[in-house]
Amino acid sequence: MPWVITKLCRDCVDQSCVEVCPVDCIYGYAGEASDVPNQLFINPEECIDCGVCEPECPWEAVYEDERVPEVFSDDVASNARVADEQDSFAVPEVDEKDKPSEDQIKANKEKWNLND
Ligand code: SF4
Numbered sequence: 001m002p003w004v005i006t007k008l009c010r011d012c013v014d015q016s017c018v019e020v021c022p023v024d025c026i027y028g029y030a031g032e033a034s035d036v037p038n039q040l041f042i043n044p045e046e047c048i049d050c051g052v053c054e055p056e057c058p059w060e061a062v063y064e065d066e067r068v069p070e071v072f073s074d075d076v077a078s079n080a081r082v083a084d085e086q087d088s089f090a091v092p093e094v095d096e097k098d099k100p101s102e103d104q105i106k107a108n109k110e111k112w113n114l115n116d
């Protein structure tokens with residue numbers, strides 16, 4: 001089953017996931033539409049289910065599709081959009097390291113009521 005990047009990723013500039021994905025199936029949106037959030041997406045047709053990206057993500061934004069929290073259920077479809085509209089997505093260039101702090105990560109999850 002493919003993995004899914006959720007809204008916890010929004011505005012991330014770290015992109016550690018892109019660096020480790022062995023099949024380059026993590027994409028950013030490169031099209032003209034204004035309704036696509038600033039996050040990355042996994043092409044479910046290319047993901048080989050290795051799970052390598054999940055522990056690399058400092059924001060804990062990556063889930064197996066069966067384990068995506070209900071609050072992010074629409075992200076399964078937003079990731080699948082990559083396969084449907086491949087010309088509008090591109091693997092991003094990773095040229096910057098900007099690791100978030102633990103407080104930033106916690107605050108990002110609190111927005112979705114995911115902290116204990
Ligand atoms: S490392 Fe995590 S938060 Fe950053 S771009 Fe990848 S999935 Fe998004």
Ligand code: SF4
Nearest residue numbers: 021047048050051053
């Ligand atoms: S699970 Fe593996 S193949 Fe799928 S996006 Fe993550 S690193 Fe890439």
